[in-house]
Amino acid sequence: MKANLVFILILVFIFFGYQDADAQRRRGKSKKPKSAKVVQTPPNVSYTVSMSKPWTHLLEVEMVMNWPQMPKKAEVKMPVWTPGSYLIREYARHVQDFVALDANGNALDWRKTSKNTWQIDTNGAKAIRIGYYVYSNDLTVRTNELNYEHAFFTPAALLMYPKGQLKAPSTIRVRPYRNWKVATGLPPVAGQANTFKAENYDVLYDSPFEVSDFxxxxxxxxxxxxxxxxxxxxxxxxxxxxxxxxxxxxxxxxxxxxxxxxxxxxxxxxxxxxxxxxxxxxxxxxxxxxxxPESRYTAFLSLVAHEFFHLWNVKRIRPDALGPFDYENENYTKLLWVAEGTTSYYEGVLMRRAGLVNANYILDAKASIAGRLYRQPGRFQTSLEEASFDAWIKSYRPDENSVNRQISYYSKGELVNFLLDILIRTNSAGAKSLDDVMRLLNDEFYKKGKNFTPADFQDAAEKMAGTSLDGFFKKYVSGKEEIDYNQILNQIGLQFVSLLPESDKGYLGGNLSESNGRLRLTSVPANTPAYENGLNADDEILAIDGFRASRRFLTFYLGSKKSGDKVKLSVFRHDKLMELDVTLGKTPASGYKIVPVENPTEEQKRLYRQYLDEDLG
Missing domain, CATH: 3.30.2010.30 (Zincin-like)
Structure with missing residues (x-):
């Protein structure tokens, strides 16, 4: 005990002795004045977009950057993708005739340091002017087009940004061709014709332009x-x-x-x-x-509903990785099945509630999607989360084997959200729905400046259902199990049926296209007779059992055969004639529908009516 006390006293003595010596050292030093902290200010950036010769398809861009803290080597970058379209598109490939000048018009040396980066020797200039053209002859919602009729441009595909300054504000002035008008969602700059402002680059790149006599x-x-x-x-x-x-x-x-x-x-x-x-x-x-006709107009309204609902789901209610954005790299998330699948589901919901379609339209659409999913062996290979994550390398780049390896997070996502909505409604006795999930995400994440994770979405759904939905999410979201539609649909008095059940009629199984008299296999789903007997995508089918093949004749001829029958196919493969013996299989079920169950209960009727605002039956 005494030894311990002595040890403690020694430590105390050393500690206070050190503190005293340290204090003396500090007193002996002269105080140095603190250096003033340099406040970093963003650049002042303005763009002018001109289109003096529409027939050349060249949009003319001038970028003026005023910056008191202009670096000696300024760098400007072109985005490689645009939010909402998950593919690296390499917009820089359309840039040409790049120049850089100081405020007096003197040329500045520059060089490319990467595929989408231009580095400029500023020579002490605090203001530089950059000019370039962008070839614009591709009309999609994510690219640019300039021609005799109009200019449509996506700012992410047109306008460069200063490195590291995505929070900087900017203005953009459009000089339209002749009497064309300018439309965009950006707010105008007061007193300046065709000039608009953006508080940062996420806003600028999120605001497409249409310039025409619209x-x-x-x-x-x-x-x-x-x-x-x-x-x-x-x-x-x-x-x-x-x-x-x-x-x-x-x-x-x-x-x-x-x-x-x-x-x-x-x-x-x-x-x-x-x-x-x-x-x-x-x-x-x-x-x-x-x-x-009406069916095509309804399809157009469905597109409108989809894109408008996105202004909440994705643009404000943001999955984990989708904003603020990295414009130079992929932004990976497992939640595109929510970003796009939930939005696809709400297309029909909004149209039904607006009185633009009836309940049968909703149910027939879901049955049709389910039927297509049944024809995709890829449903056992890729989960919704995996399809979401791999969108950057797969979704926009389908090939002949996609049917065997992939699913769509749009269509399967729509189905899963449809079933999730019903599950929430039935577990809460109709008190809650997927609407409540979306409202919770809006209030607790968007309005509080947060993005949500996969766990957050599941938690929100479980909160509304009042029970664990872990089995549902493990099977159908992170997992690859076959969807048991009737387990959920039956609860609101519906059932998923096939009007054409599996039969012994002869079946080949390849997906075909016919053009200019040539019948070609576009893809060969796994486990079909075509797949198991050696047919390949891009094979041109010339004849079956010696008879000239057309799509119509092939359908007729196979209809006369039975499962287990053998046929001989003559095909061209890489311009070489081949003959293949094929054993036909059973024709799988088709003609899927969602219809009422027989003798529904009063509770089933109530839940159905609450959901689709129509009586069951």
Whole structure:
């Protein structure tokens, strides 16, 4: 005990002796004045986009950068992708005639240091002017096009940014060709014609432009201004489109209780196809004669519903990796099945609630998706989370083997969200739904400045269901199990059936296309007779049992055969004639439908009506 006490006293003596000596050393040193902290200020960036010769397809870009802290070697970068489209697109490949000047017009030396980076020797200049052209002859919602009719451009595919300065504000002035008008979701700069401002690059790159002699129709929903801007002729009724769109916007307002923007612009080009979501606008493309008949018009409204719902789901309710963005690399997430699949599901929900389609439309659409999924062996190879994560290398690059290795996070995601909504409704006795999940994510993540994770989404769904959904998520989201539709559908009085059950009729199993009299295999699903008997994608089928093959004849001829019968196929493979003996298999079930169960209970009827606002039966 005494020894311990002595040891403690020695430690105390050493400690205080050190403190005293240290204090004396500090007193002996002269105080140095603290250096002033340098405040980093962002550059002042302005762009001018011109289009003096539309027939050349060259958009002319001038970028002026004023920066008191201009580095000796300034770097500007071109994004390699644009949010909402998960593929590295290498926009820099379209840049040409790059120049850099100081404020006096003196040329500055520059060099490329990577595929999308230009480095400039600034020579002490605090303001530099950069010029370049971008070849723009590709009309998609994620690229640029300039021609005799219009200019459409996606800023991420056109405008460079200063390295490390994605939070910097900027302005963009458009010099339209002749009498063309300019439309974008960006707010205008007061007193400056065709000039707009962005608070940062995430906003700038999220704001497409349409420049043309477009048609414009304005309308108001809940006091907020909206407009359609349309370039191109077609068999559309713009007033009808606006009226039907307003109904869907109203349903979104009812769901979330607000419209989180000051104004909204729908940019529509009547060529191409597809859409891309943005914070307060969307870019839509549709075939000019694709607004009739009613089925095609309904498909167009479905696209509108999808892109508009994105202004919550993805643009504000953000999955973990989707914002703020890295514009030079892939932004990986396992949640595209929510970003896109949930949004695809709400297309039909919004249209049904707006009275634009009936319940059968919803159920037939889901049955059709399920039928297509059954024809994809890839459903046993890739989960929804894996499909989401691998979108960058697979989704936009399908090949002949995709059917065997992949699924779509859009379509299977839509199915899983459909079933999840029903599961939440039935477990909560109709008190909660997927709507409540989306509202929770909006309130707890978007409004609190957070992104959500896969665990957050599952937690939100379980909170609304009032029970664990771990089995559901493990089977159908992170797992690859066959979906048991009836286990869930039966709870609201529905059943998933095949109108054409499996039969002994002869079956080959390859996917075919016919063009100019040539019958070709486009893909060969695994485990089909075509696959097991050695047929390959791109084989040209010339004859079956010595008879000239056409798609129509092949269907007729196989219809006369039975499972187990053998046929001889004559094919060209790489221009070499081959003959293959094929043993036919059974024709799988098809013609899937979702229909009412027999003798539904009152509870099933109640839940069904609450869900689809129609009586069951």
């Amino acid at each position: 048609k414009e129709l304005k309308f108001t929903v809940r006091g907020k201004p909206h407009r359609y801007v349309v370039t191109g002729d077609g068999n559309y009724d713009l007033q009808q489109i606006a009226d039907d769109t307003a109904k869907m916007i109203e349903e979104c307002y009812k769901l979330f209780g607000e419209l989180p923007y000051d104004d909204y612009t729908f940019i529509l080009n009547t060529r191409g196809g597809g859409g891309l979501e943005h914070l307060n606008s969307t870019a839509l493309q549709w075939n000019r004669f694709g607004f009739e």
